[in-house]
Amino acid sequence: MAVWVIIAFWVVVGLGVLVFAMASTRRRSEERRSRVADRATTLGFTVFFLGLGVLVPTAIMFGNSDAEEKAPGGIELTAEQTNGRQLFNERCSTCHTLAASNAVGMVGPDLDKLRPPAELTVNAIEDGRARGQGQMPAGLLSGQDAEAVASYVAAVAGQ
Ligand code: HEC
The missing domain is CATH 1.20.58 (Methane Monooxygenase Hydroxylase; Chain G, domain 1)
Known part of the structure; x- marks a missing residue:
């Protein structure tokens, strides 16, 4: 403008x-x-x-x-989600696929397909997962960091 x-x-x-x-x-x-x-x-x-x-x-x-931060596909990210994207790249991308982060990990489920709501992601991060399809360690992140990542994933997964 x-x-x-x-x-x-x-x-x-x-x-x-x-x-x-x-x-x-x-x-x-x-x-x-x-x-x-x-x-x-x-x-x-x-x-x-x-x-x-x-x-x-x-x-x-x-x-x-x-200008606001934009993920691929033109999705506008809040400051929290931008922080979450950074954390995702550091902590999650090795095991999970997420197109918006160019992540192609194959250990855990493809988050673009799963499209987990934020609460599920926070829970997975805090408690970890070991239901038989590999393992996700508990406590990878906590508090605000976990929420930032969850909010980011919820915003971009499957887009
Ligand atoms: C060491 C590899 C690894 C890392 C690092 C990892 N995950 Fe996972 N994740 C997994 C595996 C394996 C599963 C599936 C476990 C199972 O089926 O029991 C999983 C499951 C999930 C699920 C699905 C939970 C459900 O109940 O369906 C979500 C959401 C998730 N991870 C998000 C994340 C996020 C966000 C991060 C970064 C903070 C992360 N993961 C880091 C391996 C990983």
Whole structure:
């Protein structure tokens, strides 16, 4: 949004310079007209291109730093889920498949297929799992960390 406002501003400045140059063509004597018009045009275009060359990229950079984190597929993540994604990469990706994290672990179930609700994931993390299809150790994470991962998995699994 901000980028378009700035671009529109500089387009208006550029048009303003053009109108000014044309207006002064009509009003002044031959000699003066061309000099004033030339200078105004040069100045105008310098300002115009400086604006495009400096302000627009700056605005885009700031715009991007404000943007929310996005997982593949354009899912917006909260700060907690972004933290959860980091933790998932560190603690879970070796054993589980999850496309949004490029995880392809085969020890535990494919989380994209399972699509576990957050409570199930928190429970699996705290208690571990050993129901016969391999083992997931208990207490891999705790408290807020476990919840952050669970919230992340619930948001992206199967997407
Ligand atoms: C050492 C390998 C390993 C790691 C690391 C691991 N898991 Fe698991 N996970 C498993 C296995 C194996 C199972 C299935 C166990 C069973 O069938 O009893 C499982 C099961 C699950 C389940 C399904 C639970 C259910 O009741 O169906 C979820 C959800 C899960 N893991 C999430 C995670 C998360 C989140 C992490 C990271 C904090 C993680 N796992 C780390 C191996 C792992």
